[in-house]
Amino acid sequence: MSLTVESTRFGTLEIEPEAVLSFPRGLIGLGGSRYALLSTEPDSPFSWLHSVEDPGLALPVTRPWGFFPGYEVLLSDAEAASLGISGEAPTDVWVTVRATERVEDFTVNLRAPIIVIAGATGPEAFQVINDAPGADVRVPLFAAGADVAAA
Amino acid sequence: MLSITRRVGERIVIGDDIVLHVQEVSGSTVRIGIEAPKAMPVYREEIWAAVKEENAAAASAAKDLPSGPLKPPAS
Numbered sequence: 001m002s003l004t005v006e007s008t009r010f011g012t013l014e015i016e017p018e019a020v021l022s023f024p025r026g027l028i029g030l031g032g033s034r035y036a037l038l039s040t041e042p043d044s045p046f047s048w049l050h051s052v053e054d055p056g057l058a059l060p061v062t063r064p065w066g067f068f069p070g071y072e073v074l075l076s077d078a079e080a081a082s083l084g085i086s087g088e089a090p091t092d093v094w095v096t097v098r099a100t101e102r103v104e105d106f107t108v109n110l111r112a113p114i115i116v117i118a119g120a121t122g123p124e125a126f127q128v129i130n131d132a133p134g135a136d137v138r139v140p141l142f143a144a145g146a147d148v149a150a151a
Numbered sequence: 152m153l154s155i156t157r158r159v160g161e162r163i164v165i166g167d168d169i170v171l172h173v174q175e176v177s178g179s180t181v182r183i184g185i186e187a188p189k190a191m192p193v194y195r196e197e198i199w200a201a202v203k204e205e206n207a208a209a210a211s212a213a214k215d216l217p218s219g220p221l222k223p224p225a226s
Contacts, residue, residue: 009214025192029203030210046216059209060216082189096205099212109209112202127206129198137201 003036008056010040010048020052021116021125028112028127032057035125037094046097049114060097062108067141073113074132083126085117092116097141104142110135 003020005013015036026032038048038058045066051057064071073093075083094114098107110132116125155163163171169191172184185193194202 024190027206028192028194028199030206044216057210058212059206060212061209082187082192084189096209097212098205098208099216101217103217109202109205111198112205127202129194129202137205 003052005036005050005052006055007050007058009058010038010050013038013050015050015052018122021049021123022119022121023125023127025126027059027114030057030059037061046099047094049094049096060099061094061114062097062141064093064095064108064110064113067108068110068139071110072132072135073115073128073130074135075128076131079128083128085115085126088117090115090117091123098138106141107138108141109137110139111137 002014002016005015007013013036019036020034021036023033023035027035032051032053034052035049036052038050040048045062046060047062049059049061073090075085093116095108095110096112096114098109100106111130112127113130114125114127116123118124157163157173159173159176161173163173165171168188170186172186173181174184175182187193
């Protein structure tokens with residue numbers, strides 16, 4: 001049975017329960033515990049992380065490696081331990097996009113990626129603090145030297 | 152704000168689940184150990200504030216993202 005969300009941006013969304021990611025810690029400063037990933041345009045590198053609880057809450061996200069092939073996520077031992085994900089490979093990684101008027105000016109937050117793990121009862125996602133050198137909060141997506149975040 | 156003076160080796164308990172250990176003081180630097188439940192993330196304040204600002208900015212995006220001539224490089 002799909003969930004219905006009356007999105008303020010996209011109108012009525014039918015979301016399959018399997019598409020919902022659980023965020024045990026929410027997003028930093030925004031909270032929320034359940035979001036779904038939406039692809040609104042097939043050829044776009046951008047997806048939307050849409051809250052299934054708040055119809056007005058959605059963030060554009062992208063997978064980092066298409067833009068930053070050398071991107072690394074480095075968690076401190078304390079962070080990995082507190083998340084209980086030591087040694088567990090993420091199934092997916094996303095970064096939030098600061099969408100400005102011109103796509104040339106878009107930036108992404110490489111400092112706080114969203115990592116998805118399998119989870120015991122379904123996919124779980126955590127916005128983590130990336131300790132990799134050069135992984136800043138506002139990195140131009142289309143910078144010439146797009147390997148800035150490579151460690 | 153509550154202010155409490157502690158010595159190295161002493162602790163502060165917040166609620167029943169959060170414990171702060173004063174581990175080391177060296178000049179103007181203090182090292183603090185934190186025990187907190189898994190659901191209670193702990194951040195350095197400046198990083199938390201920066202990420203919070205980026206999340207809020209991302210969440211203010213309009214439905215139609217501008218498209219442009221630029222495409223990501225093929226991965």
